[in-house]
Amino acid sequence: MRKSDPVSIWDITAAETEPNQTSAVGGKVDVAIVGGGFTGLSTALHCAEKGLSCHVIEANHIGFGGSGRNVGLVNAAAWLPPQDILKILGEDYGNRFINRFSSAPEYVFSLIEKHQIQCNPTRTGTIHAADGPDGLDDLIARKAAWDRLGEPVDLLSRDEAASHIGSTAFYGALLDHRAGTINPMGYCRGLARAALAAGALISTGTTVKELKHEAGLWQVVTNKGALMARHVILGTNAYTDELWPGLKHSFTMIHYFQLATSRMSDRIKHILPYRQGLWDTGKIMLSLRRDHTDRLIIGSMGHLMGSHHGGVSYRWAQKQLDRIFPDLGPVMFDEAWNGQIAMTPDHLPYIYKLADNLFTPIGFNGRGITTGTVFGQALAGLLTGDCATTLPIPVSTMRRVRSAPVMSRFYKLAFAANQWIKSF
Numbered sequence: 001m002r003k004s005d006p007v008s009i010w011d012i013t014a015a016e017t018e019p020n021q022t023s024a025v026g027g028k029v030d031v032a033i034v035g036g037g038f039t040g041l042s043t044a045l046h047c048a049e050k051g052l053s054c055h056v057i058e059a060n061h062i063g064f065g066g067s068g069r070n071v072g073l074v075n076a077a078a079w080l081p082p083q084d085i086l087k088i089l090g091e092d093y094g095n096r097f098i099n100r101f102s103s104a105p106e107y108v109f110s111l112i113e114k115h116q117i118q119c120n121p122t123r124t125g126t127i128h129a130a131d132g133p134d135g136l137d138d139l140i141a142r143k144a145a146w147d148r149l150g151e152p153v154d155l156l157s158r159d160e161a162a163s164h165i166g167s168t169a170f171y172g173a174l175l176d177h178r179a180g181t182i183n184p185m186g187y188c189r190g191l192a193r194a195a196l197a198a199g200a201l202i203s204t205g206t207t208v209k210e211l212k213h214e215a216g217l218w219q220v221v222t223n224k225g226a227l228m229a230r231h232v233i234l235g236t237n238a239y240t241d242e243l244w245p246g247l248k249h250s251f252t253m254i255h256y257f258q259l260a261t262s263r264m265s266d267r268i269k270h271i272l273p274y275r276q277g278l279w280d281t282g283k284i285m286l287s288l289r290r291d292h293t294d295r296l297i298i299g300s301m302g303h304l305m306g307s308h309h310g311g312v313s314y315r316w317a318q319k320q321l322d323r324i325f326p327d328l329g330p331v332m333f334d335e336a337w338n339g340q341i342a343m344t345p346d347h348l349p350y351i352y353k354l355a356d357n358l359f360t361p362i363g364f365n366g367r368g369i370t371t372g373t374v375f376g377q378a379l380a381g382l383l384t385g386d387c388a389t390t391l392p393i394p395v396s397t398m399r400r401v402r403s404a405p406v407m408s409r410f411y412k413l414a415f416a417a418n419q420w421i422k423s424f
């Protein structure tokens with residue numbers, strides 16, 4: 001049994017338990033997968049279902065990375081509005097990407113249903129709330145683009161937004177009916193259970209130290225032995241270490257912190273009454289959820305500063321809840337945590353081909369539940385003969401983001417200053 005501290009409230013509240021089997025490392029498989037998050041586990045599940053032998057190797061435990069720490073918003077499409085995606089990817093890939101990711105929440109919920117994953121799914125949509133007049137203009141433009149594509153996204157007036165959120169703090173909102181929420185750790189553990197049932201092997205507490213290409217096979221060297229694989233998928237994303245030279249510098253790493261209140265039952269029944277997850281249009285985004293245990297979970301970009309007992313993040317969270325819900329009064333927090341997010345310069349996710357038979361989906365820009373699931377499915381297709389042109393995004397070669405280390409430091413300082421200023 002795992003002895004490490006919980007990485008998030010989801011680690012504690014997920015009804016889906018952590019699979020307790022861990023395989024010895026050795027032998028030969030079709031696919032070795034590094035990382036036990038949504039990407040690695042979805043790849044394993046889909047590969048195993050297609051008859052490939054596969055082995056997931058995770059340095060810590062299932063859901064240790066972003067997958068067990070996130071907000072749990074099962075968002076449709078991408079961080080960027082559809083018109084921007086078309087501009088970057090062009091008509092062909094742009095439309096394919098938009099279609100695949102518009103239906104991606106549906107696919108995630110279908111896996112939850114198929115494998116009976118206990119992760120408290122809600123399918124009442126998500127709310128993108130305007131934090132000011134500029135934010136509302138942005139939402140109006142997004143609504144027009146979704147209307148052109150015939151997608152079920154509503155623009156809520158200020159009053160309508162207030163009744164959905166339980167607060168008059170927002171100027172209006174988009175209600176995206178395609179989306180929903182989950183307990184992300186529950187989903188991640190459920191994917192692991194389903195992958196194991198389909199025949200995949202999983203080793204936790206095992207770090208991949210080196211990848212060597214020999215006679216058409218990859219030797220995957222770990223701290224607990226080595227195995228041979230025809231293909232390797234790196235599902236390490238924002239938790240990428242030094243394993244593949246330069247990969248860490250292909251994205252800008254930012255942090256996102258969250259605090260979960262204690263259970264509040266009737267006291268918050270007017271807040272997010274339909275339990276949609278919310279994020280706002282602020283440049284330094286804020287997120288808010290009321291989960292199935294009637295906790296409020298509030299977060300924003302940046303490191304956790306302090307703990308759930310006190311400190312800058314604690315004061316920030318109290319202050320924001322006061323601002324948004326002036327009648328709520330002081331609250332107690334049960335958990336506080338943060339996680340790492342991989343941002344790309346154009347805010348699109350990538351699938352890089354790093355070498356022969358070695359791929360990595362990376363840079364999900366805070367949209368990993370659907371992206372990791374869909375990319376895992378797409379890679380399983382690629383490895384079993386699908387043409388690369390059927391992928392949701394073209395496979396490309398790794399691009400180093402020269403400004404990444406500087407930008408990461410800049411964001412760290414800017415987010416810390418923002419948190420500190422807003423904590424008074």
Ligand SMILES: Cc1cc2nc3c(=O)[nH]c(=O)nc-3n(C[C@H](O)[C@H](O)[C@H](O)COP(=O)(O)OP(=O)(O)OC[C@H]3O[C@@H](n4cnc5c(N)ncnc54)[C@H](O)[C@@H]3O)c2cc1C
Binds near residue numbers: 064065258
């Ligand atoms: C705080 C936060 C909030 C977010 N909110 C949302 C949200 O609401 N909705 C959404 O869709 N997305 C959200 N995201 C993004 C989403 O969580 C990530 O995009 C997603 O989890 C990435 O999944 P992954 O499987 O690719 O990587 P991860 O889940 O990060 O897993 C990578 C794993 O690789 C392992 N690893 C790294 N190196 C090695 C090695 N050498 N050997 C073995 N193992 C290794 C790590 O231990 C880690 O477990 C959020 C992210 C954060 C951090």
